[in-house]
Amino acid sequence: MKSKQSDTAYWDQRRGRISSTTGGWVIGEGVFCHGYNMLDELLGEVSYFQLMFLSTLGHLPERRLADWVEATFMCLSWPDPRIWCNQVGALAGEARTTPASAVTAGVLASDSEMYGSRTFLEGMRFIQQACSQYRQGHSIEQIIEDELRKYRGKLNIMGYARPIAKGDERVVAIQRVTDKLEFDRGEHLTLAYAISDYLLERFGESMNIGGYASAFMSDQGYSPDDVYLLSTLCVSSGVMACYVEYRNRPVEDFLPLRCDDIDYQGVPLRELPEHWDRD
Amino acid sequence: MIKSEPEPTSKQPERKRQQVTSRQEPFVDKTATKLWYEKPSTDNPYISEQHYCHGYELKQLMAQCSYADVLYLLFRGELPDKGERRVFESLMIALMNPGPRHPATRAAMNLGVGKTDPLHILPASLQITSGKYKGAAEIAEISRFLRKSRRKTPKEVVDLYRNDLQQPEDSGVDSWSVIPGFGRSFGQAEIFPQSIVDEILAYGEELESVSWGNELAVELANYQVGWTMPGVAAAVLSDLGFQPKVAAGVFQMLCAPGLLAHGLEFANKPRTAMPYVTDDHYEIKTK
Numbered sequence: 001m002k003s004k005q006s007d008t009a010y011w012d013q014r015r016g017r018i019s020s021t022t023g024g025w026v027i028g029e030g031v032f033c034h035g036y037n038m039l040d041e042l043l044g045e046v047s048y049f050q051l052m053f054l055s056t057l058g059h060l061p062e063r064r065l066a067d068w069v070e071a072t073f074m075c076l077s078w079p080d081p082r083i084w085c086n087q088v089g090a091l092a093g094e095a096r097t098t099p100a101s102a103v104t105a106g107v108l109a110s111d112s113e114m115y116g117s118r119t120f121l122e123g124m125r126f127i128q129q130a131c132s133q134y135r136q137g138h139s140i141e142q143i144i145e146d147e148l149r150k151y152r153g154k155l156n157i158m159g160y161a162r163p164i165a166k167g168d169e170r171v172v173a174i175q176r177v178t179d180k181l182e183f184d185r186g187e188h189l190t191l192a193y194a195i196s197d198y199l200l201e202r203f204g205e206s207m208n209i210g211g212y213a214s215a216f217m218s219d220q221g222y223s224p225d226d227v228y229l230l231s232t233l234c235v236s237s238g239v240m241a242c243y244v245e246y247r248n249r250p251v252e253d254f255l256p257l258r259c260d261d262i263d264y265q266g267v268p269l270r271e272l273p274e275h276w277d278r279d
Numbered sequence: 280m281i282k283s284e285p286e287p288t289s290k291q292p293e294r295k296r297q298q299v300t301s302r303q304e305p306f307v308d309k310t311a312t313k314l315w316y317e318k319p320s321t322d323n324p325y326i327s328e329q330h331y332c333h334g335y336e337l338k339q340l341m342a343q344c345s346y347a348d349v350l351y352l353l354f355r356g357e358l359p360d361k362g363e364r365r366v367f368e369s370l371m372i373a374l375m376n377p378g379p380r381h382p383a384t385r386a387a388m389n390l391g392v393g394k395t396d397p398l399h400i401l402p403a404s405l406q407i408t409s410g411k412y413k414g415a416a417e418i419a420e421i422s423r424f425l426r427k428s429r430r431k432t433p434k435e436v437v438d439l440y441r442n443d444l445q446q447p448e449d450s451g452v453d454s455w456s457v458i459p460g461f462g463r464s465f466g467q468a469e470i471f472p473q474s475i476v477d478e479i480l481a482y483g484e485e486l487e488s489v490s491w492g493n494e495l496a497v498e499l500a501n502y503q504v505g506w507t508m509p510g511v512a513a514a515v516l517s518d519l520g521f522q523p524k525v526a527a528g529v530f531q532m533l534c535a536p537g538l539l540a541h542g543l544e545f546a547n548k549p550r551t552a553m554p555y556v557t558d559d560h561y562e563i564k565t566k
Contacts (some may be wrong), residue, residue, distance in 0.1 A: 006323035027301045082556050084393030088386045088403065095382040095410030105386065108403035114394035114550065163550060250453050251412045252465055255556070259379040 022055075034058050056229045057222075064181040065220060069230060071177040075170040075209045076116070079241030081254070085109035085116060089239035093246030094254045102247075106239030107232065114163060117231040122158035123214035124224035130195065131188050131218070140191075140198045155203050159211025164218065170209035172191040186219025223256065314353060333357070354525055362484040363519055369482070370515045373475045374508070374530065376537025383407035383414070387538040391545030392553045400542035401535060408531045408538070410491055412455055413508060415530045417524035423515035424459035425488040431526040433495040444502040460492065460510025461499055468505025475511050 018024075022121040031038040034054055042051060049066035053059065081090035085106040096272030110116030130143045147157050155161060162168055178185075192215035198208035217227045247253045316334075317327035330337040332349060333356050340349050342356065347368040351359045359367055377384050387404035395403070408414045428436055434491060437444065440458050446466075447454055455462040463469075478495055480486065492514045496506055509530065516526035 006326075008323060008325055010326055028299045080561075082387045082561065084550075087389045088407070091382040091386045091389075092410065094412065095407045095414050096412045097407055097410040097414070097418065101406040101409050105403040105406040107400040109390050109393060111385075111399055112393050112395040117426045118396070154381070164555070251391050251455050254382075256465070257385075259380070262379045 002061070022058075034060075036060070052230065057226055064183070068177060068181055068216075070233075071174060072209070072213050072228055073234045073237070075174055076231070077236065077238035079238050079245070081242040083115075083171050083238065084112070085235045086238050086242040089241075089243040090237070092245045093243040093248075094251055096247065096251070099240065099243060102243035103236050103239050106243075109239075110235040111232075116235055117228055119158055119210050120214055120217075120227040120231055121224045123210045124218055124222075125226055126158055127188050127192055127211070127215045128218050128224070131191050134191055135187075137178055140195055144195070144198065144202075155199070155205060157195075157199075159192070159214050160199055160207055161203075161205035162208040166204065167206060168208040174209060174212055174216075183216070186216075188215040190219035191215070216246050293566050314356070351519075354529060355520055359519075362482070365482055366479055366484055366486065367480055367516060367519055370441060370512065371533055373478075374512060374538070377408070377413070377508070377534050379541055380539070381412070381413055382548040382556075383534065383538055384541050387542030388545050388553060391542040392548060392550055394546075394550070397543060400546070401539045404538040404542060405531055405535060408534050410562065415509065415527040417459060418509050418513045418527035418530050421460040421510055422488075422517045422521075422523035425492060425514055425517055428495075429487060429491045433491070433498045436495060437498045444499070444504060446503060454504075456507065457502075457504050458499070458534075459493075460507060461496065461504050462507050462510075464502055465508075467503045468500065469507065470505075472506035472508045472511045475508075476506055479515060486518040488489055488517045525553045 023034060023038075025031045030040060033042070033051075036042050036054070038051075042054075046054075046060065047063060047066050047070070049070045050060055050063060051062045053066060053069075079086070081087050088109045089102050089106040094104055097105075111118050113119065113122075126147070133143050133146075144157070148155065150156070189212070192207055192211055196211070200206045214224075214227070222230075236250070314333055316329070316331040318329040320326040320328045332340060333352055335352065335358075340352070344352075345364070345368070348358055349372075351363065351367050379385070379388070382402060383404050386407045387400050390400045390403055391397070409416060411417050431439075436458070443457050446463075449531060454466075455464055457463065476489060476496070480489060480493060489511075492506065492510065499505060512530045512533075513523075513526055517523070518531060521529060
């Protein structure tokens with residue numbers, strides 16, 4: 001039996017039409033972004049990072065906050081090809097890709113649960129939940145015990161400890177920027193430092209740059225998703241640096257591998273069965 | 280923040296401004312494709328009932344064709360004959376995995392061990408296959424070179440490139456692409472691409488670019504120059520009728536399985552499962 005004709009009015013109204021709440025180009029009038037005329041009101045007046053906030057979150061922050069986020073980008077992107085996203089950039093240089101391929105591949109690499117932009121989702125969840133619990137009277141020890149139980153006693157709190165090294169020189173550096181830009185220390189950052197002191201005493205681990213930025217941005221009223229979005233391109237300059245270095249060198253120059261540098265651990269080498277016929 | 284128009288100064292004379300207007304270019308009303316048809320449901324035009332690839336109903340293709348057949352159909356517009364199928368399917372296998380030492384595969388492994396979202400392993404590592412070195416960037420150029428150069432004898436081509444063919448004294452000088460599709464790796468002709476060519480030619484199919492290229496490879500052996508894998512892919516795909524730009528993209532696509540497999544192999548391993556250059560092996564030179 002033929003069913004009743006479906007009601008497709010909702011999609012019919014959108015067929016061939018765009019209704020943007022962000023903005024766009026009106027030929028002859030201007031380019032608009034969240035209510036601002038970009039060329040008349042923003043160009044030459046705000047920084048690129050202020051525009052990034054506007055495009056991403058829909059509001060124009062004060063200049064010093066955009067400058068602070070720009071400073072964190074400097075902390076999160078180093079020209080060292082041993083770091084995973086940068087190694088992708090170096091391999092792109094070796095492979096002679098275009099710069100866009102190299103940088104976007106490196107940016108995709110940094111969408112990782114171990115480093116880069118994605119870690120802010122968990123880092124901010126932790127400090128915001130911890131702050132809420134602390135306000136309700138939980139001690140730092142209780143908060144940490146709750147986190148330890150999730151990983152059978154293993155310390156695995158995003159924003160504390162880091163791969164490769166213990167301690168994080170970037171925390172001192174970004175605190176200097178925070179002070180220079182005259183930001184007050186809010187309750188999240190105050191708690192983050194206290195947790196860092198506790199973990200250092202008990203585990204010999206301390207807050208890393210991600211933990212600091214998570215707490216600071218929480219104090220500024222931002223959500224985990226806001227910061228995840230804002231930090232999408234945070235590794236791009238380091239990836240580019242590694243790409244350019246190896247693009248400008250001979251190929252087969254970046255950590256060349258001999259065949260026996262790959263350790264085969266699969267099943268022993270073998271023949272196809274005698275009756276095998278691919279056709 | 281809205282400001283009035285700046286007044287022209289005496290140093291900067293006012294210039295006539297062209298009013299910005301639309302060009303009113305004649306854009307089509309609908310996107311057209313020759314390769315795929317989705318037959319709409321009679322009940323809801325946003326829902327499809329049947330899909331057709333170059334005219335063939337997809338479920339018929341599922342029942343009667345191999346994946347390689349339909350892939351060939353998608354890009355070439357016709358199903359392959361028996362010989363074309365054998366050659367194309369063999370190339371698919373040959374290119375399936377660029378190997379764990381290829382830059383794109385190494386990138387895939389880094390993405391895996393670096394705990395990047397596993398859904399990014401394939402797209403990010405595929406981007407590394409877009410390069411000129413062992414990648415797709417020169418496939419189109421190689422295809423055109425082979426088609427054009429077939430009018431000459433291999434000896435004539437060697438004469439044209441004689442200066443480029445000399446082994447560089449400094450091993451740090453790139454010579455991985457001396458002639459489009461032919462070069463050196465780590466200072467000598469690669470062995471594996473030649474073996475792929477030998478295998479495919481043994482099928483006895485008529486492959487003009489591959490056969491001509493192989494004659495050229497014989498001439499180049501004295502210079503320690505041989506087939507590169509992009510060269511082999513370009514020659515085979517050219518002989519199968521793939522246009523140069525199409526061949527480049529198909530090459531990337533055919534490399535995809537190995538990249539994904541190697542990347543995923545490391546996705547659940549700790550970051551220590553791959554070497555990390557220690558500080559005492561990392562030198563920072565100052566200018």
